[in-house]
């Protein structure tokens with residue numbers, strides 16, 4: 001059994017989709033990042049960086065429990081554990097790992113900052129045109145990289161679905177919120193629609209807190225904003 005420390009977010013959803021796709025048994029440990037659960041002592045033992053996702057695999061390597069954080073590392077671990085979603089061919093394998101790193105170092109953080117400065121910060125009275133423009137430009141550059149790459153490919157690496165696709169898909173499915181019109185990136189749009197049809201990509205979390213979180217996400221309270229974005233420093 002794998003415990004998934006989860007909150008409604010593209011990074012945590014990567015792991016949810018991978019667990020479903022791989023048919024692994026899991027248990028969701030709801031971790032409300034708008035209430036500060038990520039700073040709780042027990043959670044920091046699993047993820048010293050205080051972000052979701054994280055997992056604990058009770059049946060890790062040699063049967064020992066394995067706590068793991070960082071969505072890219074978790075995706076690679078789950079793929080290696082099952083021998084799926086990561087090509088065996090070394091060239092394709094490293095290419096897949098490179099695109100996973102690309103996602104966690106570029107698409108994720110740039111989309112997050114673009115949404116922050118275009119939507120969340122202005123709502124809290126901080127409209128900073130320089131930051132808004134900088135991250136809007138950068139996230140559009142990132143989407144152009146992916147769009148060019150997908151021009152003559154069905155999936156990101158080789159001709160099969162891999163963890164690189166899962167990593168990017170959870171962000172493209174909410175691209176609008178990051179100021180991206182997928183219509184401007186037709187190859188990304190086609191690829192994203194293809195993945196959206198997979199049953200595992202449609203997984204829903206059967207918990208009232210999920211619906212509440214999706215609602216909150218559109219309009220954080222002052223307290224939630226402070227806990228999540230910490231404009232005045234650490235909230236704990």
Ligand SMILES: N[C@@H](CCC(=O)N[C@@H](CS)C(=O)NCC(=O)O)C(=O)O
Nearest residue numbers: 009011033051052053070071072104
């Ligand atoms: N590089 C990390 C990023 C994780 C991340 O930024 N998670 C966000 C949600 S998408 C979070 O937990 N934010 C809470 C906070 O910043 O306090 C990963 O890929 O796992």
